[in-house]
Structure formats: structure tokens, C-alpha cells
Amino acid sequence: xxxxxxxxxxxxxxxxxxxxxxxxxxxxxxxxxxxxxxxxxxxxxxxxxxxxxxxxxxxxxxxxxxxxxxxxxxxxxxxxxxxxxxxxxxxxxxxxxxxxxxxxxxxxxxxxxxxxxxxxxxxxxxxxxxxxxxxxxxxxxxxxxxxxxxxxxxxxxxxxxxxxxxxxxxxxxxxxxxxxxxxxxxxxxxxxxxxxxxxxxxxxxxxxxxxxxxxxxxxxxxxxxxxxxxxxxxxxxxxxxxxxxxxxxxxxxxxxxxxxxxxxxxxxx
Amino acid sequence: xxxxxxxxxxxxxxxxxxxxxxxxxxxxxxxxxxxxxxxxxxxxxxxxxxxxxxxxxxxxxxxxxxxxxxxxxxxxxxxxxxxxxxxxxxxxxxxxxxxxxxxxxxxxxxxxxxxxxxxxxxxxxxxxxxxxxxxxxxxxxxxxxxxxxxxxxxxxxxxxxxxxxxxxxxxxxxxxxxxxxxxxxxxxxxxxxxxxxxxxxxxxxxxxxxxxxxxxxxxxxxxxxxxxxxxxxxxxxxxxxxxxxxxxxxxxxxxxxxxxxxxxxxxxxxxxxxxxxxxxxxxxxxxxxxxxxxxxxxxxxxxxxxxxxxxxxxxxxxxxxxxxxxxxxxxxxxxxxxxxxxxxxxxxxxxxxxxxxxxxxxxxxxxxxxxxxxxxxxxxxxxxxxxxxxxxxxxxxxxxxxxxxxxxxxxxxxxxxxxxxxxxxxxxxxxxxxxxxxxxxxxxxxxxxxxxxxxxxxxxxxxxxxxxxxxxxxxxxxxxxxxxxxxxxxxxxxxxxxxxxxxxxxxxxxxxxxxxxxxxxxxxxxxxxxxxxxxxxxxxxxxxxxxxxxxxxxxxxxxxxxxxxxxxxxxxxxxxxxxxxxxxxxxxxxxxxxxxxxxxxxxxxxxxxxxxxxxxxxxxxxxxxxxxxxxxxxxxxxxx
Numbered sequence: 001x002x003x004x005x006x007x008x009x010x011x012x013x014x015x016x017x018x019x020x021x022x023x024x025x026x027x028x029x030x031x032x033x034x035x036x037x038x039x040x041x042x043x044x045x046x047x048x049x050x051x052x053x054x055x056x057x058x059x060x061x062x063x064x065x066x067x068x069x070x071x072x073x074x075x076x077x078x079x080x081x082x083x084x085x086x087x088x089x090x091x092x093x094x095x096x097x098x099x100x101x102x103x104x105x106x107x108x109x110x111x112x113x114x115x116x117x118x119x120x121x122x123x124x125x126x127x128x129x130x131x132x133x134x135x136x137x138x139x140x141x142x143x144x145x146x147x148x149x150x151x152x153x154x155x156x157x158x159x160x161x162x163x164x165x166x167x168x169x170x171x172x173x174x175x176x177x178x179x180x181x182x183x184x185x186x187x188x189x190x191x192x193x194x195x196x197x198x199x200x201x202x203x204x205x206x207x208x209x210x211x212x213x214x215x216x217x218x219x220x221x222x223x224x225x226x227x228x229x230x231x232x233x234x235x236x237x238x239x240x241x242x243x244x245x246x247x248x249x250x251x252x253x254x255x256x257x258x259x260x261x262x263x264x265x266x267x268x269x
Numbered sequence: 270x271x272x273x274x275x276x277x278x279x280x281x282x283x284x285x286x287x288x289x290x291x292x293x294x295x296x297x298x299x300x301x302x303x304x305x306x307x308x309x310x311x312x313x314x315x316x317x318x319x320x321x322x323x324x325x326x327x328x329x330x331x332x333x334x335x336x337x338x339x340x341x342x343x344x345x346x347x348x349x350x351x352x353x354x355x356x357x358x359x360x361x362x363x364x365x366x367x368x369x370x371x372x373x374x375x376x377x378x379x380x381x382x383x384x385x386x387x388x389x390x391x392x393x394x395x396x397x398x399x400x401x402x403x404x405x406x407x408x409x410x411x412x413x414x415x416x417x418x419x420x421x422x423x424x425x426x427x428x429x430x431x432x433x434x435x436x437x438x439x440x441x442x443x444x445x446x447x448x449x450x451x452x453x454x455x456x457x458x459x460x461x462x463x464x465x466x467x468x469x470x471x472x473x474x475x476x477x478x479x480x481x482x483x484x485x486x487x488x489x490x491x492x493x494x495x496x497x498x499x500x501x502x503x504x505x506x507x508x509x510x511x512x513x514x515x516x517x518x519x520x521x522x523x524x525x526x527x528x529x530x531x532x533x534x535x536x537x538x539x540x541x542x543x544x545x546x547x548x549x550x551x552x553x554x555x556x557x558x559x560x561x562x563x564x565x566x567x568x569x570x571x572x573x574x575x576x577x578x579x580x581x582x583x584x585x586x587x588x589x590x591x592x593x594x595x596x597x598x599x600x601x602x603x604x605x606x607x608x609x610x611x612x613x614x615x616x617x618x619x620x621x622x623x624x625x626x627x628x629x630x631x632x633x634x635x636x637x638x639x640x641x642x643x644x645x646x647x648x649x650x651x652x653x654x655x656x657x658x659x660x661x662x663x664x665x666x667x668x669x670x671x672x673x674x675x676x677x678x679x680x681x682x683x684x685x686x687x688x689x690x691x692x693x694x695x696x697x698x699x700x701x702x703x704x705x706x707x708x709x710x711x712x713x714x715x716x717x718x719x720x721x722x723x724x725x726x727x728x729x730x731x732x733x734x735x736x737x738x739x740x741x742x743x744x745x746x747x748x749x750x751x752x753x754x755x756x757x758x759x760x761x762x763x764x765x766x767x768x769x770x771x772x773x774x775x776x777x778x779x780x781x782x783x784x785x786x787x788x789x790x791x792x793x794x795x796x797x798x799x800x801x802x803x804x805x806x807x808x809x810x811x812x813x814x815x816x817x818x819x820x821x822x823x824x825x826x827x828x829x830x831x832x833x834x835x836x837x838x839x840x841x842x843x844x845x846x847x848x849x850x851x852x853x854x855x856x857x858x859x860x861x862x863x864x865x866x867x868x869x870x871x872x873x874x875x876x877x878x879x880x881x882x883x884x885x886x887x888x889x890x891x892x893x894x895x896x897x898x899x900x901x902x903x904x905x906x907x908x909x
Contacts, residue, residue: 020820021820037543037544037546039543039544039655039656039657040544040546040547041548041549041655043548044546044547044548047546047548047771048546050769051769051771051772053815054769054813054815054824055767055768055769055813057815058815059815059816060815060823060824062821062823064336065510066335066340066342066509066510066511067340067342067344067345067509067510068509068510068548068549069345069549069551069651071344071345071431071434072339072340072341072342072344072345072509073339073340074335074336074340090654094654094655096654096655096657098657119480119821120820120821123821125336126336126337127336127337127457129337130337130338130339130445130448130455130457133441133442133445134445134446134448134449135449136449137442137445138400138442138443138445138446139399139400139401139442140446141396141399141400141443142324143317143320143321143324143396143443143720143721143724144392144396144720144721145399146392146395146396146398146399147395147399148395149354149394149395149397149398149399149412150354150356150411150412153406153409153410153411154406154410155406155410156406156407156408156410159403159404159405159406159410162401162403163403163428163429163435166403166428166435166438167431167434169344169434170337170339193401193403194401197401197403199398199399199400199401200401
């Protein structure tokens with residue numbers, strides 16, 4: 001079957017959240033878009049609407065986007081109440097007009113969570129994720145100090161599972177989907193990725209404590225096992241990683257309380 | 270006229286880098302913290318450089334226009350990263366990687382740079398594994414490899430189809446560690462809008478904060494640009510929408526030479542354009558050509574028919590016909606040009622006639638659908654998402670698209686531009702890929718530059734700068750640069766037009782694609798050089814940029830970038846017109862062998878063209894750096 005849809009067109013109404021700045025009130029504004037090719041992506045629909053707004057002398061809708069192929073994690077729309085729209089396992093940029101009925105009224109909002117304040121219209125500030133990462137989402141290895149890449153074998157199963165977790169694109173849909181605005185899936189993905197690798201072991205306890213505590217400090221909520229996060233995740237990262245995170249966190253909490261630390265940390269002559 | 274000293278060390282090829290490292294100047298550890306280095310961009314090259322320089326003790330400021338360093342477009346690279354590890358015991362070596370890269374670049378890169386790239390490739394893999402990059406592994410736990418185009422060995426390391434993502438997240442984690450320690454100051458949503466040159470040396474930048482609109486001045490002892498490629502000059506490309514030329518273009522206008530701007534790579538297998546609303550072209554991995562067969566109908570009148578109804582004898586498997594020994598795995602530039610040729614003959618398929626079939630029916634018959642799904646399932650899924658077509662049942666439609674730019678700011682062996690103190694890394698420089706880049710080499714170069722080259726070579730420059738001698742951001746040069754940016758912003762906002770920026774970007778893209786794309790001619794390029802100045806004038810007269818300068822304003826951001834792209838387009842066409850030969854991605858129809866291969870002219874064009882800005886409205890000056898091949902013989906590239 002050849003693309004039958006390529007010359008089919010529909011019209012929709014977008015009900016878009018407009019907000020001039022972080023501390024300003026926002027509201028929904030309706031825009032009608034006509035004659036849309038159904039192969040158009042949802043972000044291209046916004047492009048078309050924005051060009052119309054511009055031609056009519058208005059100010060276009062601000063929305064975050066970049067790669068438009070589902071990997072950079074920039075796009076962040078709540079479409080009809082769902083982070084990244086109606087389909088599973090895709091980002092907003094991989095949502096297409098063909099998913100909507102002719103005449104549909106489509107609600108478009110930013111990701112909403114207290115640690116992700118609205119910057120303008122549909123753009124939120126997700127710098128909190130960078131801060132969690134900076135607190136411990138790494139293996140401390142100076143450039144040039146690494147041993148040969150094949151010096152340590154990593155079981156294939158571990159590497160594959162680590163890769164499942166590492167596929168996180170840092171978009172924040174997990175937070176937007178969670179009624180508690182919890183960042184547990186995001187933190188779990190990084191903690192699991194590094195914790196599954198032998199290279200990640202020396203800092204494993206320190207990492208999980210630092211990342212979880214930083215997320216708490218930044219105002220993200222706790223996990224109450226609803227799994228909305230993995231349902232909204234464009235990379236379908238499993239909530240099983242949250243169980244792994246909890247195990248690591250509890251273990252690290254005990255070990256940090258009872259493991260004696262060397263007092264002899266000073267330098268030599 | 271700019272002085273272009275490549276500073277290539279003397280001596281045997283394999284000893285140059287080692288020798289150079291022992292001879293260049295060092296900065297002592299206590300002095301390093303007295304130097305401030307600005308790094309613009311945080312893709313593979315920028316993140317790795319910022320992290321490594323901070324580890325060494327320099328004070329680093331990292332600037333990105335994205336909301337996070339992890340968004341940089343390195344993240345989208347799929348296939349892999351080359352390294353001469355020879356873990357497969359298949360005869361690979363540093364020399365072979367060097368040779369393949371030089372040959373792949375159609376003998377238009379510097380031997381010494383490329384050899385260094387091959388040497389440090391092995392360190393990159395070590396570094397990334399230590400960071401926890403989850404590369405694909407064999408059952409024994411050791412690293413797996415696969416093959417890529419232009420090589421006869423398996424030297425490509427990969428992490429599923431997301432190698433770029435995993436390498437970038439590795440570099441991002443190293444950068445984040447340094448930010449957490451306070452060794453790097455990170456500025457997100459901060460776009461570089463001008464370079465500040467004081468006393469002939471790069472000493473700072475001007476940025477615009479994309480959230481507040483504020484213009485800010487930053488002084489430093491050295492400036493590193495790692496801001497990526499400029500393929501969005503074509504509007505439609507596989508680049509991210511935000512990828513732009515602004516940082517390097519404004520450095521060009523401050524005196525940095527632009528090397529080989531016309532060298533662009535067009536990837537043969539992308540999903541075709543469907544309508545004028547389109548913003549993005551998506552790559553379908555080259556690996557699909559292992560099992561897919563490319564064809565178009567023999568007769569024009571069959572082009573609109575259902576492909577299943579076209580009989581075998583009415584199909585033209587043109588790559589298999591024209592290149593019997595390589596068939597569907599012909600090199601990227603050749604496969605791209607062949608697709609263009611059959612479409613130009615009127616035999617293209619799909620709505621627009623700009624498409625060819627990539628057909629898996631034979632592979633499915635031979636291997637079964639399950640086996641094809643296992644190999645390529647995720648790509649078939651992506652194809653389905655975008656086109657709503659099931660490629661297991663009907664052939665994929667593909668067409669070439671702009672994918673990478675080999676040209677960029679000219680740099681010497683130390684990665685320093687002709688403006689002292691200005692360093693350029695990764696895709697933003699012109700250095701290592703010549704006229705064509707091989708698959709899985711972009712990631713290698715970005716990380717080589719950032720982790721293993723700049724940390725050494727920047728010391729050689731900084732050792733000559735007195736600690737604490739950097740100028741104040743209140744110096745007149747900073748004020749002048751800020752005023753320059755402010756004036757451009759006001760001019761954009763003040764234009765009394767009606768057309769959105771996208772209108773001009775689309776038209777620019779059409780001109781560039783038609784005349785400076787896969788195949789170029791003297792007449793076409795001359796026509797483009799007449800149309801582009803008109804487009805530029807029309808842009809400034811009729812563009813509409815709504816909103817104000819002191820807030821988040823995406824129209825204003827785009828307007829500045831597109832204004833730069835229009836100017837760059839002219840330089841690219843001028844470069845393509847002047848280079849009267851074909852080489853790699855630069856194909857001039859007048860210069861080809863009877864079989865359609867590139868016909869180089871080593872005598873007249875065995876050099877780098879480094880263009881120097883001479884002022885608005887003035888023709889730029891074409892400087893030349895001869896390419897002296899001491900170790901490899903320039904020959905006709907042959908993959909047959």
C-alpha cells in the first residue's frame with residue numbers, strides 16, 4: 001500500500017496555553033488551522049500556525065524543539081492531557097497530524113511541575129535535571145587516565161540492560177506525567193545505567209545518595225508506584241529501574257551510616 | 270592577506286604528533302587557574318574540551334544556546350565511532366584508518382592532521398568506556414564492532430543506533446562533574462552573537478541570553494568555538510532545527526578565514542520531502558543498503574503506479590546496473606548523485622517525483638520477515654511513524670539529504686584559526702575530512718579534538734600570554750562588538766515587512782539545493798550568485814520579526830541565524846564556482862570522468878581555499894594553503 005494519506009487534509013482547532021513569562025498569568029487561546037496535510041508533524045503544525053500569527057501581526061507561540069527526531073529531549077508538549085501526546089514511545093516531535101480527527105479541538109500545554117517553571121508559553125525551565133546530573137551522575141575519570149577499553153569485560157546482559165536505562169533523553173515527561181512530580185524514573189535511569197557497569201561501582205553509593213537527595217532538594221516529589229512515568233516515557237524506560245534505585249538507595253544509606261571512613265586523608269611530605 | 274601557517278611538525282608522519290607534544294610550551298599547574306577559557310557549544314567537541322581543560326586546572330566558561338548541554342545535535346548520530354583498535358584481528362592499524370580517511374576525503378585533507386586523528390582514536394574508546402558508555406558487547410564481555418563504508422575492516426564501535434547519544438552523554442557527564450565542582454561555569458540559553466578581537470587576538474565574546482534577551486560581554490584569555498556544522502543553509506537537512514552558522518560566521522566577519530565552505534555531504538538514504546510545510550529530513554541508516562535494493566521504474570509513465578504492480582523487468586535497479594561490483598553499497602556521494610540523475614530523467618517516484626525505492630522484498634523472501642525485523646526493526650518503525658507506511662509490505666521511499674559539512678573555519682595543526690587565541694573544534698572547523706567524510710568519523714573527530722588535541726595545543730598559546738593580561742569587558746572593543754549586535758537586533762526588529770523568517774529560509778534552501786547541492790555547474794552557481802544578493806535585500810526589506818529584544822523571542826533568534834545563512838550561501842557558491850574540479854562531495858558536472866566519477870585537478874586545486882572577509886559589500890579574498898602530500902600519493906579514488 002502506498003501512502004494514501006499524503007494528499008489528505010484536515011482542519012483542527014488548537015487550544016494553546018499562552019503565558020508571557022514565569023510570573024504572569026496564563027490562559028488558553030484558540031487557533032484554527034485549516035488544510036493540514038496529515039503527514040505533517042505536530043511541531044510543523046505549530047510552525048504553520050506561528051507563520052500565520054506572524055503574518056497577522058501577532059506574537060507566535062513559543063515552544064521548545066530542536067532535533068525533531070525524538071532524541072534530543074527538547075520538545076515537551078502536553079497534548080490533550082498527555083505528555084508527548086497520544087502515542088506510546090514517542091516524543092512530541094514524533095506525533096503526526098494523522099493522529100487527530102478532522103475538526104478536532106486539541107489542547108496543548110507545557111510540561112507542568114513545580115521544579116519546571118514555565119518560561120514562556122509552552123517552554124519550561126528544566127535546569128533542575130542538569131543539577132541532579134551535576135550532583136553525581138557520572139563516573140569520575142580524568143581524560144587520559146583510562147585503562148585499555150577491553151581491560152574489563154562487561155557481561156553482555158548487563159551492558160544491554162545498562163543501555164536500556166541509558167536511552168533516557170532527559171525530556172522530563174516522567175515528571176510531567178507524575179501526580180507527585182517525581183523525578184524517580186529519570187534518576188533511576190542514570191543510577192541504573194552506571195550502577196550496572198563495573199566502572200560505576202566505586203562511586204555507586206555516593207552517586208545514588210547525591211542524586212536522590214538533590215532531586216528532593218529541588219522539589220521533586222516521591223514515587224508512589226503509579227507508573228505513569230514509564231507510560232509517558234518516549235523511550236519506554238521501565239519503572240523496574242525505580243525498584244533498582246530504591247534498593248541502591250536503602251543499601252547506600254545503611255552503608256554510609258555504618259562503614260568506617262578513613263581519617264587519614266591528608267597529603268604526604 | 271591572512272597568514273596561513275599550518276604549523277605541521279616536521280619529521281616522519283607517525284612521529285609528528287608525539288614530537289610536537291614534547292616540543293610545545295606548557296603552562297605550569299599553579300598558573301593554569303589564572304587563565305580563563307571560553308568554550309562555545311557543548312556537543313562532543315565542546316563538552317569534551319570544556320571538561321578536560323577544567324580537569325587540567327583552567328578556569329572554563331561553557332556557553333550553549335540550548336537549555337542543557339545534553340541537547341547538542343551530536344546526540345542524533347546513529348551509526349558509530351571509528352577507532353584503530355584492531356580488536357577484531359582483521360588487519361586494522363593506525364595507518365589504515367589514516368589512509369582510509371585520506372582517501373575517503375578525496376585527497377583534500379592534511380596528512381598530518383588525519384594521522385593524528387587515527388592515533389588518538391584508540392584513546393577515545395578507552396576514555397568513553399571508562400566513563401561508562403554502554404557500547405555493544407560480545408557474549409564474552411568484550412567490545413563488539415561493525416563495518417562501515419569506505420573500509421575493509423570492522424573498526425566501528427557502537428551503542429545500538431544511538432552511538433552519538435551515548436558518547437555525548439559521556440562527555441556531558443564529564444562536563445557535569447566539572448560544573449558540580451565549580452571548575453566550569455555553565456551558561457545555558459546563552460547564544461554567542463559576536464567575537465571580540467583585542468590587539469589582533471581573540472579575547473572574548475558577546476552573548477545574548479535567549480530567555481531575558483540581555484546582551485552580555487565576556488572576556489577570556491582564549492576562545493574555543495565548537496558550534497557544529499552549517500547544513501541548515503539548505504533549510505531542509507538532517508540537522509536539528511537550531512543548528513546554525515552564527516558563531517563561526519561572526520568570527521569570520523572578525524577575520525577568521527573560512528576553509529572550503531562548499532564541501533558538503535549529502536546522505537543518500539533519507540525520507541523524502543512531502544510538502545512545503547516540512548521542517549526536517551530524517552536519516553535512514555546506511556546499514557539498510559546491506560539488504561535493501563534501490564530501484565526506480567524504467568518508464569516514466571510507471572512512476573505513479575503502485576510499486577507492487579510494476580513487473581520485475583520494468584524496474585531499473587540502477588546502482589546494481591551502473592556499479593556492478595559495489596551495487597547498492599556504492600559510496601554515499603555516488604549513490605546520492607545516481608538517485609538525482611534518475612529523478613532528473615523523470616523516473617523519480619512518490620508525490621513529488623523526488624524519490625527512489627529501497628526495497629526489502631528480496632531480503633524478506635530470502636531471510637524471512639522476522640530476520641529483517643531483527644536487523645532493522647527500529648528503522649522500519651521510524652519509517653512507519655513518519656510516513657505511515659509499512660516497509661515490510663511496500664518499498665521504502667528515500668531521497669538524498671544534506672547531512673554534514675566538511676568545510677568550516679580554517680585552523681592550523683594546533684586547531685587555532687588565523688586569529689590568534691581563537692580555536693575551532695569538531696564540525697565547526699574544516700580540518701580532517703577533506704572533501705568527503707566517511708561514516709563513523711564525525712564522532713571520532715569531535716572527541717579527538719576535545720579530549721586529546723586542544724588540552725595540549727591550547728597551552729602552547731596560553732604560555733605566551735601573561736597571566737592576568739586579559740582585557741576588561743569594558744574595553745572599547747567589547748563595547749563596539751556589543752553595539753554591533755544591538756544594531757543588528759534593532760534592524761531586524763525594525764524591518765517593516767510582512768513575511769515570517771521561515772519564508773526566506775525556505776527560499777534560500779531552494780536556491781542552495783538547486784544550484785549548490787549534489788551537482789553543481791558554472792551556470793547554476795552564477796545564477797545563484799545573482800539570486801542570493803536579491804534574496805538578502807528582500808529579507809532585510811520585507812521580513813517580519815514580531816516581539817521585542819528583551820524577552821524570549823524565537824523569531825528574533827531565527828532571523829539572526831537566517832540572515833547569516835544567506836550571507837554564507839553566497840560564500841559557498843563563490844567557493845564552489847571557483848573550485849573548477851570535482852572532489853568528494855563537491856561535484857561540478859563539467860569535471861567528471863565518462864563513468865560519472867569526480868575528476869580532480871590536483872595541480873590547480875590540490876589546496877585548501879581559505880576565504881577572508883574584506884568588509885560588507887566587498888568580495889572576500891581567497892587565500893590558499895597548499896596540501897603537500899609527503900607520504901601518500903594522490904590518486905583517483907576507486908571503490909569499484
